[in-house]
Amino acid sequence: MLTKLIVLLVGLVIIGFIVWWFFGKHEAAEVSADVSNDAQSIDVEVNGGYSPETVVLKQGIPATLNFTRKDKSSCLDRVVFSDFGINRALPVNETEEIKIDTTKPGEYQWACGMDMFHGKLIIK
Template sequence: MKVIRMAKLIVLGGALILIGLICWWFFGHHVQQTGRATRTKTGQEATVVVNGGYSPATIVLKKGIPAKVNFEMHDSTACLSHVVVEQLGIDKDLTKQPVTTITVPTDQAKEFNYACGMNMFHGKIIVK
């Protein structure tokens, strides 16, 4: 009887810890990096590394300077195999090449949200 009771307590404790971790993963406040574009001869470029998410998740671009954002694929997860920027009508398959480039209009200050193909991982491109 004592062994069964102890086993139930261990299973209950493990389940509560697992529920807590799941809640933290989906609802917790996670600090996200913000990246800035670097100047090139023809404009500005920023790189987002795709590896279990987007790093940095937020990119800041300067208004009025032609811009490209490179998505560098390091993860073969099905969810992260596509990047979707709905406002620009972009849905790119990231698995076809190691780096996929998208052009972002910078003629006006604006924010563009992007996500993985399953809308589970998110990022933002800010033009200011």
């Protein structure tokens, strides 16, 4: 009887964690790019996801996102900005500079090559 109760409780905890993981509201780090010499850039680390997940850029100032992939999984070996027509390979432990057109304000998404991990780009 005690064993069944323990199994039931462990199962409920696992189900609760899964629900929280997939449906819970998670805080995403939001970082504004540094602007200097009429250009802006921001570093994004790729390691089990993107850090920061949300990047804020100023409209009309040339921008570069510097992606550095630490994660060796094949899922994160590409970054795709479908709104900008960008689909770029991310070599492990190398920085890949991606130029972003900041002429149009709005919110844009980026994702890994398998569309499992996402980030958000806000131009304002």
